């Protein structure tokens with residue numbers, strides 16, 4: 001993604017259950033604006049919901065937020081959503097991306113499932129320094 005433009009995006013704070021609705025609505029709106037098909041819109045919204053849910057569950061009380069923006073590369077357009085928090089971080093990112101891995105006694109499908117729903121998913125995290133997850137869905 002060398003030469004790219006981004007258009008002014010939306011920033012949403014993620015601190016409560018009610019914010020999840022705003023997250024979903026924002027992802028839907030930007031996906032629609034980028035011209036993604038209905039199925040792809042829903043995939044991005046579903047992936048983003050999982051990431052926002054993880055912030056509520058695992059980065060409780062931290063300044064969680066989402067930035068959604070249009071990405072315009074040379075020959076394609078898409079939506080990029082960046083979820084960040086300053087919570088405890090993820091100790092082993094590879095493990096966290098594995099089906100069935102959960103430190104919360106849950107299904108452990110949120111991150112790997114999200115990865116399958118989008119075109120790109122990037123995690124940067126370290127214990128004590130928060131977590132940032134970037135997802136991109138391109139218009140096809």
Ligand SMILES: Nc1ncnc2c1ncn2[C@@H]1O[C@H](COP(=O)(O)OP(=O)(O)OP(=O)(O)O)[C@@H](O)[C@H]1O
Pocket residue numbers: 050054055057058059085087088089090096097101102103104105106107108109110111112131
């Ligand atoms: N924002 C985050 N901050 C800290 N740890 C996280 C964060 N997001 C995910 N994790 C860690 O990664 C693990 C895997 O996340 P994933 O969403 O795949 O599974 P889960 O949330 O445990 O279960 P499920 O999403 O299926 O209900 C979590 O159990 C947690 O340990």
Ligand SMILES: [Mg+2]
Pocket residue numbers: 050053054109110111
């Ligand atoms: Mg999860």
